[in-house]
Amino acid sequence: MNERLPRATAVIPAGYWPQAQTAGCVTLTYAERCRRRIRLVDDGGQPFLLDLDKPVRLADGDGLQLMGNGFIRVVAAQxxxxxxxxxxxxxxxxxxxxxxxxxxxxxxxxxxxxxxxxxxxxxxxxxxxxxxxxxxxxPFHPEGGAYAGSDAAHGHAHGSDAHTH
CATH class of the missing domain: 3.30.70.790 (UreE, C-terminal domain)
Incomplete structure (x- = not known):
C-alpha cells in the first residue's frame, strides 16, 4: 500500500465531527463498511488509506478523520x-x-x-x-449484536472499543 496516500486513522460517530471540515465522501455497502485497513477511493475519485487500530463497523454519517486535517463522510450505499x-x-x-x-x-x-x-x-x-x-x-443497517460495542446512543462502536466478526 502506498504510504503517501492520505490516511484515515480514526472514526468519529455521526453528529460528533465537524461537518465544515468535510474533505470528501465515500459510499460503501455494508460489507465494505466492516474494515480495519484498506485502500479506498472517495466518491470524487481520490484514493485514501483507511488505517484503523482495530476493525470497526462504519455507519452512515460517520467521519473518517484524516491525518493532518479533514474528514471523509461515510455514506451507506443502496x-x-x-x-x-x-x-x-x-x-x-x-x-x-x-x-x-x-x-x-x-x-x-x-x-x-x-x-x-x-x-x-x-x-x-x-x-x-x-x-x-x-x-x-x-442502505443496510443490521443489528450490531451483543458484542458489537457499548455505544448505545449510536447503535455501533468505534475505535478501540469495536468488535466485529
Whole structure:
C-alpha cells in the first residue's frame, strides 16, 4: 500500500465531527463498511488509506478523520435487500431465530419486518417459514449484536472499543 496516500486513522460517530471540515465522501455497502485497513477511493475519485487500530463497523454519517486535517463522510450505499414480513410478533421472533441461527446479519425494521442481504437459500428458508417476501433497494443497517460495542446512543462502536466478526 502506498504510504503517501492520505490516511484515515480514526472514526468519529455521526453528529460528533465537524461537518465544515468535510474533505470528501465515500459510499460503501455494508460489507465494505466492516474494515480495519484498506485502500479506498472517495466518491470524487481520490484514493485514501483507511488505517484503523482495530476493525470497526462504519455507519452512515460517520467521519473518517484524516491525518493532518479533514474528514471523509461515510455514506451507506443502496443495496439489494430481502424484506421478510411476519404475520405477528411470535412469527417475527421465529423468523429472526432462524436467520440468527445461520449467523446472518439482519436489520429489524418497523412493522414486523426483517431485512437481510438477498440470498437464494435464505429466501427459500423464509418462504418455507411463511414470511411474505419482497426485494428492495436500501442502505443496510443490521443489528450490531451483543458484542458489537457499548455505544448505545449510536447503535455501533468505534475505535478501540469495536468488535466485529
Amino acid at each position: 443495496q439489494k435487500l430481502l424484506e421478510a414480513r411476519a404475520k405477528n410478533p411470535q412469527h417475527l421472533a421465529r423468523l429472526a431465530w432462524h436467520v440468527g441461527n445461520r449467523h446472518t446479519a439482519a436489520q429489524v425494521t418497523e412493522g414486523l419486518t426483517l431485512r437481510l442481504i438477498d440470498d437464494a437459500v435464505l429466501r427459500l428458508m423464509l418462504q418455507g417459514l411463511g414470511a411474505e417476501l419482497s426485494t428492495i433497494e436500501a
